[in-house]
Amino acid sequence: MSIPNNLRYTKSHEWVRLEGDGTATVGITQHAQELLGDMVFVETPAVGRKLKQSEECAVVESVKAAADVYAPIAGEVTAVNPELESAPEKINQDAYEAWLFKLKPDNASDLDKLLDATAYQNIIESEDH
Amino acid sequence: MLIFEHSRSGRRNYSQSPLTPTPTTGIPEKLLRKAPPLLPEVSEMDAVRHYTRLSQKNFSIDTQFYPLGSCTMKYNPRACNSLAMLPQFLARHPRAPESTGQGFLACMYELQEILKDVTGMAGVSLTPMAGAQGELIGIAMIRAYHESRGDTARTEIIVPDAAHGTNPATAVMCGYKVVEIATDKEGDVDMDALRAAVGPQTAGLMLTNPSTLGVFEKNVAEMSKVVHQAGGLLYYDGANLNAILGKVKPGDMGFDVIHINLHKTFSTPHGGGGPGSAPVGVAERLLPFMPVPIVTMEQGKYRWLTEKDIPQSIGRLSAHMGNAGVLLRAYIYVRLLGAEGMHRVAEFAALNANYLMAELSKVGFEIAYPTRRASHEFIVTLKDLKEKTGVNAMNVAKRLLDKGYHAPTTYFPLLVPECLLIEPAETESKETLDAFVASMKEILEEARTQPELVKNAPHTTPVRKLDDVRAARELDLVWKPA
Numbered sequence: 001m002s003i004p005n006n007l008r009y010t011k012s013h014e015w016v017r018l019e020g021d022g023t024a025t026v027g028i029t030q031h032a033q034e035l036l037g038d039m040v041f042v043e044t045p046a047v048g049r050k051l052k053q054s055e056e057c058a059v060v061e062s063v064k065a066a067a068d069v070y071a072p073i074a075g076e077v078t079a080v081n082p083e084l085e086s087a088p089e090k091i092n093q094d095a096y097e098a099w100l101f102k103l104k105p106d107n108a109s110d111l112d113k114l115l116d117a118t119a120y121q122n123i124i125e126s127e128d129h
Numbered sequence: 130m131l132i133f134e135h136s137r138s139g140r141r142n143y144s145q146s147p148l149t150p151t152p153t154t155g156i157p158e159k160l161l162r163k164a165p166p167l168l169p170e171v172s173e174m175d176a177v178r179h180y181t182r183l184s185q186k187n188f189s190i191d192t193q194f195y196p197l198g199s200c201t202m203k204y205n206p207r208a209c210n211s212l213a214m215l216p217q218f219l220a221r222h223p224r225a226p227e228s229t230g231q232g233f234l235a236c237m238y239e240l241q242e243i244l245k246d247v248t249g250m251a252g253v254s255l256t257p258m259a260g261a262q263g264e265l266i267g268i269a270m271i272r273a274y275h276e277s278r279g280d281t282a283r284t285e286i287i288v289p290d291a292a293h294g295t296n297p298a299t300a301v302m303c304g305y306k307v308v309e310i311a312t313d314k315e316g317d318v319d320m321d322a323l324r325a326a327v328g329p330q331t332a333g334l335m336l337t338n339p340s341t342l343g344v345f346e347k348n349v350a351e352m353s354k355v356v357h358q359a360g361g362l363l364y365y366d367g368a369n370l371n372a373i374l375g376k377v378k379p380g381d382m383g384f385d386v387i388h389i390n391l392h393k394t395f396s397t398p399h400g401g402g403g404p405g406s407a408p409v410g411v412a413e414r415l416l417p418f419m420p421v422p423i424v425t426m427e428q429g430k431y432r433w434l435t436e437k438d439i440p441q442s443i444g445r446l447s448a449h450m451g452n453a454g455v456l457l458r459a460y461i462y463v464r465l466l467g468a469e470g471m472h473r474v475a476e477f478a479a480l481n482a483n484y485l486m487a488e489l490s491k492v493g494f495e496i497a498y499p500t501r502r503a504s505h506e507f508i509v510t511l512k513d514l515k516e517k518t519g520v521n522a523m524n525v526a527k528r529l530l531d532k533g534y535h536a537p538t539t540y541f542p543l544l545v546p547e548c549l550l551i552e553p554a555e556t557e558s559k560e561t562l563d564a565f566v567a568s569m570k571e572i573l574e575e576a577r578t579q580p581e582l583v584k585n586a587p588h589t590t591p592v593r594k595l596d597d598v599r600a601a602r603e604l605d606l607v608w609k610p611a
Contacts, residue, residue: 035546040601063597064540089598 198550234431249380250410263388263407339504353383372505
């Protein structure tokens with residue numbers, strides 16, 4: 001199971017990467033895309049939208065189900081991945097490459113409160129039954 | 130092949146043609162068609178052959194075992210259909226005077242009374258035309274109740290994550306915020322999470338019981354107490370009523386409102402996209418808000434109760450009485466069964482589910498909640514099989530089609546990875562169940578020895594494995610001439 005060490009995670013299976021320019025890039029994890037299966041649609045938030053932490057802000061729809069994506073931290077959306085509209089399968093190909101949106105965090109230190117790779121790994125294992 | 134592709138210019142099916150041309154008058158010129166609509170031009174025999182062929186390709190409860198979990202695909206006795214189609218019922222106009230429709234009204238009145246008794250509720254309205262409409266009206270009544278008391282601070286509806294997917298959608302449609310609570314390892318609602326979630330903001334709780342995990346909530350009495358103490362009301366999604374019919378009454382569990390899917394439990398074929406029917410039952414305190422019309426009996430005569438009789442009614446849901454044909458089938462079904470027969474429905478639904486669960490477990494399938502007795506359905510998880518062989522739940526489902534079975538529900542509920550939700554229903558024999566187990570065992574062996582065979586299934590159906598990604602992305606639903 002691929003869980004890169006340089007990313008932060010949420011219980012709801014988003015990953016976050018803090019970029020050099022202070023923005024945070026958000027996607028869904030390898031585990032999440034595996035559970036969902038082949039992606040058919042991705043709906044991203046509008047650029048400029050201000051998100052609260054845990055707010056529903058995107059939808060990933062697969063052949064099995066549609067799942068909400070939640071904002072891992074509060075912030076303003078600065079960019080969305082333009083590729084996903086025509087090629088949602090990129091999430092299945094590489095979940096950590098196919099980011100959904102970038103946001104400017106209200107508070108960069110919020111990132112530190114998210115799960116690290118080990119903690120996220122534990123969550124996945126405890127979900128298995 | 131589509132019926133349009135059989136079309137040849139000038140061919141006619143005279144039995145379907147109007148006897149005389151009907152002139153159009155009074156319709157503004159700009160709204161009239163300039164060219165005739167594109168309709169298939171086929172002979173009567175072409176049409177008969179086309180649709181007969183389609184029906185032969187169809188997979189149905191009349192031809193094969195159909196263990197589609199959460200859907201209750203059971204046999205619907207022919208008598209219910211033929212009696213509901215008596216000419217006296219078919220020819221009845223919904224606006225005919227009450228005095229000329231006393232027989233129909235009597236059937237509806239008795240059906241209300243029987244459903245009241247089966248569910249333990251104080252009143253029943255038969256008008257909702259689908260499960261989703263029954264739900265919507267149930268929560269709308271809860272809202273009307275709180276509002277009538279000036280209790281407007283209640284903004285949340287609690288929905289366990291093992292509920293039917295329509296439950297949260299219903300709460301949102303009624304203007305509520307959904308608070309989801311988790312399921313514990315045993316498949317029951319997490320009681321600590323429930324206690325933490327309730328408060329003065331709680332309008333109510335929506336419970337699907339037995340849940341989509343196929344288990345009966347062990348703590349239902351306690352749940353009902355917790356929610357009522359917080360001032361909330363309890364909504365019972367009766368979609369899985371087949372499992373408890375005549376055995377336990379939601380009213381006795383403390384529920385304030387329930388919807389019943391007649392198109393699952395009470396003899397209307399289900400799964401074809403309608404028509405459905407979902408009467409709502411209510412406890413005493415919601416009686417003033419029930420949807421109209423309802424049938425009442427006064428001095429031996431039946432009549433409709435309307436807004437005049439129930440001024441706080443949340444209103445009407447359909448042009449008249451909902452799906453009268455489905456209501457009639459249900460009425461005939463309950464009269465054929467009687468109280469004793471209803472008990473047998475629940476007993477055999479539970480027995481068949483538990484037998485099938487035990488037998489599948491014996492041949493090597495992993496049961497998602499092995500410590501629990503199944504209600505009327507149960508879940509198999511193929512997570513382990515997928516890891517070892519690459520064969521997933523969808524592959525197994527498709528391979529079942531080759532073996533002559535309709536696939537169970539796949540990937541629902543979302544809580545359980547790689548799952549099959551299996552519901553045999555009470556009308557299947559032991560022989561059918563045994564044959565199904567044998568086929569499942571064969572598929573398990575195939576997955577281990579020749580996984581590609583299972584992954585590329587189905588091999589024998591009129592249409593082979595479909596590209597479900599492309600089908601979702603490039604919807605192609607409109608026929609155009611070549």
